[in-house]
Structure formats: C-alpha cells, structure tokens
Amino acid sequence: MAELSPVLKQATPVVAARGEGAHIYDEDGRRYLDFTAGIGVTSTGHCHPRVVAAAQEQVATLIHGQYTTVMHRPLLRLTERLGGVLPAGLDRLFYVNSGSEAVEAALRLARQATGRQNAIVFQGSFHGRTMGAASLTTSGTKIRAGIGPLVPGVVVAPFPYAYRLGMSEEDAVAYALREFDELLITVTSPLDTAAVFIEPVLGEGGYVPAPDAFLQGLRERADAHGFLLVADEVQTGFGRTGTFWGHEPSGIVPDIVITAKGLASGFPLSAIAAPEALMAKAWPGSQGGTYGGNAVSCAAALATLDVIEEEGLVDNAARMGERLRQGLEKVAQASPLIGDVRGRGLMLASEFTSGGRPDAAAALRAQQAAVRHGLLLLTCGPAGNVVRMIPPLVVDGDQVDAALTAWEASVAEASA
Numbered sequence: 322m323a324e325l326s327p328v329l330k331q332a333t334p335v336v337a338a339r340g341e342g343a344h345i346y347d348e349d350g351r352r353y354l355d356f357t358a359g360i361g362v363t364s365t366g367h368c369h370p371r372v373v374a375a376a377q378e379q380v381a382t383l384i385h386g387q388y389t390t391v392m393h394r395p396l397l398r399l400t401e402r403l404g405g406v407l408p409a410g411l412d413r414l415f416y417v418n419s420g421s422e423a424v425e426a427a428l429r430l431a432r433q434a435t436g437r438q439n440a441i442v443f444q445g446s447f448h449g450r451t452m453g454a455a456s457l458t459t460s461g462t463k464i465r466a467g468i469g470p471l472v473p474g475v476v477v478a479p480f481p482y483a484y485r486l487g488m489s490e491e492d493a494v495a496y497a498l499r500e501f502d503e504l505l506i507t508v509t510s511p512l513d514t515a516a517v518f519i520e521p522v523l524g525e526g527g528y529v530p531a532p533d534a535f536l537q538g539l540r541e542r543a544d545a546h547g548f549l550l551v552a553d554e555v556q557t558g559f560g561r562t563g564t565f566w567g568h569e570p571s572g573i574v575p576d577i578v579i580t581a582k583g584l585a586s587g588f589p590l591s592a593i594a595a596p597e598a599l600m601a602k603a604w605p606g607s608q609g610g611t612y613g614g615n616a617v618s619c620a621a622a623l624a625t626l627d628v629i630e631e632e633g634l635v636d637n638a639a640r641m642g643e644r645l646r647q648g649l650e651k652v653a654q655a656s657p658l659i660g661d662v663r664g665r666g667l668m669l670a671s672e673f674t675s676g677g678r679p680d681a682a683a684a685l686r687a688q689q690a691a692v693r694h695g696l697l698l699l700t701c702g703p704a705g706n707v708v709r710m711i712p713p714l715v716v717d718g719d720q721v722d723a724a725l726t727a728w729e730a731s732v733a734e735a736s737a
C-alpha cells in the first residue's frame with residue numbers, strides 16, 4: 322500500500338471534505354474557520370458560486386486549449402481584463418501555472434531583457450521551491466538545504482524588518498538602503514545586475530510590509546542603474562493587502578509584476594506582466610509550458626475578477642483587516658508572548674517571542690490550539706515563530722470576531 326511521502330509537512334490533521342465561503346468541513350462534518358485560505362489562494366472563499374459556475378461551464382466547453390498551439394477565448398478575455406487592474410504600461414502578459422514557475426520565468430525574462438545575470442533578493446524572502454525560485458529564496462534554509470549548487474548570481478540584501486532589527490521603521494529603511502548601495506559597490510556591479518526581486522509584504526518570511534519609502538528607494542536605484550524592479554505579488558496581489566496590489570500604496574510602478582495565488586480562486590494559474598518594450602527583448606518561444614493559461618483556470622480567473630469587483634472585496638479586505646488587526650493587538654497586549662502584530666489588509670500576523678528571542682514552540686502551541694478551537698492558521702517567519710492570518714477576502718465581521726475569540730483562547734492555552 323502506498324503512502325504519502327514524509328517530505329510533505331502538514332500544518333493540521335484536518336482532512337477537508339468540502340469548503341464553503343470562509344469555512345472548511347472535515348469528513349466528520351466538523352466546521353473550521355479557514356484563516357489560511359489554502360495559503361492565500363481562495364480569496365473569493367471556498368467554492369464561490371460564480372467561480373463554480375464559470376469553471377463548470379468551461380469544463381463542458383474546452384478544458385485544454387493549449388495556448389502555444391491554438392489560442393482560446395478565456396485567455397484572451399483574461400488578458401484584456403488584467404489590463405484593467407495592472408499598473409498602466411504593464412500591458413504584455415504570459416501565463417504559467419504556479420508562483421514558482423512565474424518567478425523562474427521572470428528571472429529568465431529579466432536576464433534576457435537586460436543582458437545581465439545577477440538578481441538581488443531580500444533576506445527572508447520566499448519566491449518558490451523550484452531550483453531557480455529556491456535560489457532566490459532565503460525565508461528559511463529548509464528550502465535550500467541539501468539541494469545545491471543553486472543557480473549562481475543571487476545576491477542577498479537585508480530587508481527593513483524593523484521589529485527584528487530593533488529599530489524604528491525609518492531607521493530600518495535607511496539601514497537597508499545603505500546596505501543595498503554597499504552591495505552595488507562591493508558585490509554586484511550595476512553592470513551585472515539584472516533585477517531586484519521584492520515581495521511588497523514579506524510573506525513566508527514573517528509578514529513584514531516593505532515600507533513605502535523602501536520601495537521608492539529601490540525604484541530610484543533601479544532607474545539610476547538600469548536594472549529591473551520585479552514585484553512578486555504572488556501572495557500580496559488581488560486585493561489581499563486591502564489595495565489591489567501590495568506595491569500600490571508606495572506609488573511606484575514595478576517593471577515586472579508576478580501574480581498567482583488569488584488570481585484564479587484555487588485553479589492553478591500564474592501570470593507575468595511587463596511593458597511591451599521589455600517583453601520584446603525576450604526570445605520568442607523561450608517562455609510558456611504545456612498547461613500554462615489553462616482554459617478552466619482562465620474562466621475561473623475571469624469570475625474571480627467579477628466577484629472581487631462586484632462584491633467590493635478589496636474594500637472588504639481593508640475594513641475586515643482593520644477589525645482583525647485591532648483584535649489581534651488587543652490579544653497581544655494581554656499576552657507577554659506576542660511582541661509584534663503587523664501586516665496589511667487581510668495579511669496579518671502575530672510574532673511570538675520570549676525574553677526578546679523568537680519562540681517558535683509558543684507559536685506552534687497557539688496554532689495547534691486554534692485548530693482545536695475550530696480555527697485553521699499557519700505559522701511563518703524564518704524561525705517559525707509568527708502566526709499568520711490570511712482569511713478569504715469574503716470574510717465578514719462575525720467571522721472575524723469568531724476567529725478572534727478562538728485566537729484569544731488559543732493564545733491563553735499556549736501561555737499556560
């Protein structure tokens with residue numbers, strides 16, 4: 322009898338039988354509030370009727386219209402629609418299946434377009450598990466350990482993680498930009514630097530927002546030296562942070578935007594967007610893949626965009642995010658274990674520390690207690706001491722309050 326490989330690590334013992342909105346039901350009919358959203362994917366909630374109907378209709382019409390062989394309408398319509406939500410000028414797109422694949426594609430694109438090799442990433446960043454994406458990932462050595470040699474040409478710069486650095490946000494930004502400039506002088510010449518990759522909110526690395534001034538500083542440096550600014554919006558995009566894109570509040574426009582997770586409500590789909598002049602430098606045929614831009618995924622993505630717009634989910638993420646943040650702060654004030662609450666929109670986290678040091682055991686106790694209280698959560702952060710909340714963007718006030726009640730009890734249990 323075959324069994325699942327132990328290489329997969331599971332955060333909860335739950336076996337999901339079905340999902341509806343912000344809830345998951347296990348095989349015994351027990352209901353859980355799903356504040357993981359399948360790692361930030363099911364933004365429209367589980368099985369939103371509009372997404373289900375669009376996918377069902379597409380399944381019966383055309384499942385696989387392979388886009389480098391024959392084009393299909395859902396992909397063309399989605400491309401048009403994404404033009405309406407992407408930053409102006411990023412109007413050339415192509416599609417693959419996952420965040421990692423899209424990151425790999427962006428790295429290849431950046432190298433081809435600039436004729437340079439190196440990529441700068443930030444310490445604590447997560448860009449994926451495939452070899453190229455893992456080479457850009459420093460959110461934890463478990464992603465990199467034992468698989469080297471990794472793709473060369475990756476330079477790691479410090480992220481302005483103010484809480485960990487023990488600095489004000491302003492000082493953390495000044496420090497990180499100073500170090501960034503130093504790397505351009507000492508490690509990777511601008512002549513060799515193709516791109517800088519940044520998550521507008523550091524995701525797996527601990528839910529640390531990149532301050533606006535930091536993104537603006539990177540934009541200035543990219544312009545001054547002719548390298549590309551790549552926004553990895555895989556986790557932050559599609560309304561998650563209370564604006565459509567995580568980079569939006571900073572006012573900058575990236576050269577490349579990568580989107581995945583929330584794009585198709587759970588169907589595998591990712592997209593890479595860049596200006597025409599940049600895409601024109603890529604070699605035709607050097608990107609793509611058998612399943613990229615799957616017709617059912619594209620139909621689900623179109624329905625996802627309809628739902629986000631018609632149900633005002635970006636605003637809901639901002640409003641519910643504020644409600645959730647206030648509750649998390651109250652719980653943190655009452656607990657000596659939680660040193661910091663942070664995030665944006667519905668991408669929020671509590672960092673567990675003891676005596677000023679990361680306390681992964683306490684974070685795990687709280688996360689596991691939450692499962693017993695019917696609330697599904699995930700941990701993150703390089704030390705695993707951060708508990709994150711990423712509910713679907715359809716979450717309502719009662720569900721946020723119920724999650725906070727469960728969280729308060731879980732933190733109390735973790736402290737006992």
Ligand code: PMP
Binds near residue numbers: 520553581
């Ligand atoms: N980039 C970011 C910012 C992510 O959060 C993730 C997934 N957590 C990835 C890339 C990789 O995406 P995937 O798991 O779909 O390959």
